[in-house]
Amino acid sequence: MKERELTQKDAMAKAxxxxxxxxxxxxxxxxxxxxxxxxxxxxxxVEGAAVIWFSTSVGSSKIIELVKDxxxxxxxxxARTTAAFRLWGTIAILDDAASRKHIWTDSLxxxxxxxxxxxxxxxxxxxxxxxxxxxxxGKSGIFSILEG
Amino acid sequence: MKERELTQKDAMAKAxxxxxxxxxxxxxxxxxxxxxxxxxxxxxxVEGAAVIWFSTSVGSSKIIELVKDxxxxxxxxxARTTAAFRLWGTIAILDDAASRKHIWTDSLxxxxxxxxxxxxxxxxxxxxxxxxxxxxxGKSGIFSILEG
Numbered sequence: 001m002k003e004r005e006l007t008q009k010d011a012m013a014k015a016x017x018x019x020x021x022x023x024x025x026x027x028x029x030x031x032x033x034x035x036x037x038x039x040x041x042x043x044x045x046v047e048g049a050a051v052i053w054f055s056t057s058v059g060s061s062k063i064i065e066l067v068k069d070x071x072x073x074x075x076x077x078x079a080r081t082t083a084a085f086r087l088w089g090t091i092a093i094l095d096d097a098a099s100r101k102h103i104w105t106d107s108l109x110x111x112x113x114x115x116x117x118x119x120x121x122x123x124x125x126x127x128x129x130x131x132x133x134x135x136x137x138g139k140s141g142i143f144s145i146l147e148g
Numbered sequence: 149m150k151e152r153e154l155t156q157k158d159a160m161a162k163a164x165x166x167x168x169x170x171x172x173x174x175x176x177x178x179x180x181x182x183x184x185x186x187x188x189x190x191x192x193x194v195e196g197a198a199v200i201w202f203s204t205s206v207g208s209s210k211i212i213e214l215v216k217d218x219x220x221x222x223x224x225x226x227a228r229t230t231a232a233f234r235l236w237g238t239i240a241i242l243d244d245a246a247s248r249k250h251i252w253t254d255s256l257x258x259x260x261x262x263x264x265x266x267x268x269x270x271x272x273x274x275x276x277x278x279x280x281x282x283x284x285x286g287k288s289g290i291f292s293i294l295e296g
Contacts (some may be wrong), residue, residue: 026223028176028184035236036176052283065246067180075174075186 004139011141015085015133016049016118019129026077027054027126029065029091036063041074044103049131050145051089053103057111063122066091074126081136087128094123152287159289163233163268163281164197166224173224175202175274177213177239185213192251197235197279198293201251205259211270214239228295229284235276242271 006014019025024040024059031037039062045053052074066072071091077084094100103123104116112118130144154162165172172188187210193201198266200222204210214220218238225232242248251271252264260266278292 024227026174026186028186028221030178030182030184031221033219033236034178034217035219036178036221037234037236038174038176038184038186038221039234040223040225040244059262066166069182071183073179073184073186075188077188079172083190086185086187088179088185111187126169143255 001006004126006133006135006141008141008143009068010128011133012049012131014083014135014141014144015087015131016046017142018078018083018133019049019052019087020046021078022076023104023148025074026076028060028073030069031061031065034070037061044105044108046063049085050128052126052128055103055108055112056122056124058122059122060122062124063093066093066124072126078136083131083134083136085131087126089126089128089129089130090100092127094125099123099125105121121138154281154283154287154289156194156289156291158283160197160279162231162283162289163235163279163291164194166226166231166233167191167197167200167235167282168194169197169226170224173200173222175210176221176223178199178217179213181211184242185209192253192256197233197291198276200235200274200276201250202274203256203260204270204272206268206270208270210272211241214241214272222272226284231282231284233279233281235278235279236275237278240273240275242273243293247271247273 028038134140176186282288
């Protein structure tokens with residue numbers, strides 16, 4: 001169905017647009033006992049459909065899972081239009097001052113009362129390897145990001 | 149934090165209540181190349197926090213993934229209260245008349261114009277093995293379902 005296919009560039013641009021508007025996305029990891037795991041997450045910094053930054057607590061099950069296996073996936077959608085994207089990639093767990101500053105926003109204070117230097121704060125950087133976008137019209141396209 | 153823990157029975161009852169009200173849940177599977185995969189799904193029949201039924205198309209990537217690995221997870225939440233549940237279990241792909249009838253609703257006609265006997269319709273039965281519920285008050289509890 002060639003006429004329903006988007007170019008890589010268009011698919012990535014549309015995924016980036018939907019992602020930048022998303023207050024919540026869903027992050028899947030490889031969990032325990034061979035089961036996947038997933039949860040809702042708030043993207044803190046979105047750099048196109050290429051790099052997405054989150055925060056988490058050092059005690060989170062995500063940390064345990066990602067230390068064992070960095071591979072992850074993100075899903076986001078518009079409940080209004082049903083347009084959706086999926087991104088596959090890897091997650092780096094970061095704890096340096098620059099990464100903390102990069103994602104910090106005062107709305108995080110509820111979870112991290114110690115602020116940007118709170119000892120339980122960890123930064124998650126999702127690096128996209130490939131993705132797919134499916135529009136409300138059914139037109140879809142895949143894209144991949146080559147590391148260079 | 150014992151005072152923040154729910155009993156198994158309470159956690160399961162609260163997860164079941166939230167699930168029965170959910171129009172959309174998020175289903176994670178073990179996808180390609182060692183990455184998890186996930187997507188939004190509409191629960192068609194909910195039997196407590198024990199068995200959840202969905203429909204899918206025979207051509208879906210879910211089918212390929214579940215044939216290779218039946219292990220899956222479901223996440224659902226209330227955007228209003230942020231109460232959430234996660235369920236881990238396995239998915240059976242069914243194609244018999246009774247299963248088709250069990251999940252059929254006329255709203256599926258958009259996707260399956262042939263109706264309950266549409267050749268592309270497949271039924272997914274998610275059998276819960278264990279789960280966790282986290283309330284808006286932070287009280288949480290885990291539960292497991294023993295097969296008998």
